[in-house]
Amino acid sequence: MSIIERQRRRLALPFLLLPCAFLAAFFVFPFVQTIQLSMTDWYGTFQTTQWVGLQNYRNLLADPLFGSAIANTLLYFVLSLVVLFPLALFIAWALLRTRGTRSFYQVAIFAPAVLSVSVAGVLWKFIYNPSFGIINTALDAVGLGALTRPWLGDPSTAMFGIVVAVIWHGIATWIILILAGLDRIPSELGEAASLDGASDWQVFTKVTLPLLWPVLSTLLVLWFIQSMQTFAFIYVMTDGGPHGATEVMATYMYRLAFEGRMFAYGSAMAIIMTVIVLVMSLIGSTFLKGDRFEA
DSSP, X not given: OOHHHXXXXXXXXXXXXHHHHHHIIIIIHHHHHHHHHHTBOOOSSOSOXXXXXXXXXXHHHTOHHHHHHHHHHHHHHHHHHHHHHHHHHHHHHHHHTXXXXXXXXXXXXXXXXXXXXXXXXXXXXXXXXXXXXXXXXXXXXXXXXXXXXXXXXXXXXXXXXXXXXXXXXXXXXXXXXXXXXXXXXXXXXXHHHHHTTOOXXXXXXXIXXXXXXXXXXXXXXXXXXXXXXXXXXXXXXXXXXXXXXXXOHHHHHHIIIIIXXXXXXXXXXXXXXXXXXXXXXXXXXXXXXXXXXXX
């Protein structure tokens, strides 16, 4: 190693100390404490606790409600993925070809994102209201009253209703990220393919999409992580109902830990959630990188 190389490493060390200290203080230490707490029977009311080892984990793995919460979380991820990414990709592709009014459309699409999650959740709760909500009112007005239903009160439609609200609120972020990836692709490549006789669809699938795949693969992993942590919209709109149809891991953990005061049990659930997110994110990153297209 050269002298310049060693000097550069010494110079970088002070800049790494502060981030490492924050990481240890706000992630590593709380994580270790959570592991310790998950192996006790602490209910948050007494300072003394009894060591129970892995009993909370055994109870959790045998808990059918937790299994249902995992299934609902995966259902939320799949539904939102199927709707969000094709829609965001289509809108970003359209914006790329819009010149004069592109800024207007970007502002219009990004407008819902300025609302807080709680406000957006309450807004959509009113939209889905079976008595005076916009959806049922519009269906009645056009003679489709037979299609009206309690959207958030029906187990078959509640999760999809939440997915629609989440996408409406947050799709702008994903559109902007995809649009940034599209902007980095040289336009000459598409023009050359068009001159060779390729249609717009062939240019998109054979040129644009492969070059955009590094961006999309990263966004897919980020969306999986976000989906596994989803809480606010479900808590505001359905609180896990009806009959547990929208109960995901985060809402179930909150219900047990903070409403049921089962803090040790909730800590065990938090550890399992963390492990699921880390393992699946690692597998997803490896798989997507392995399937990456070459330009």
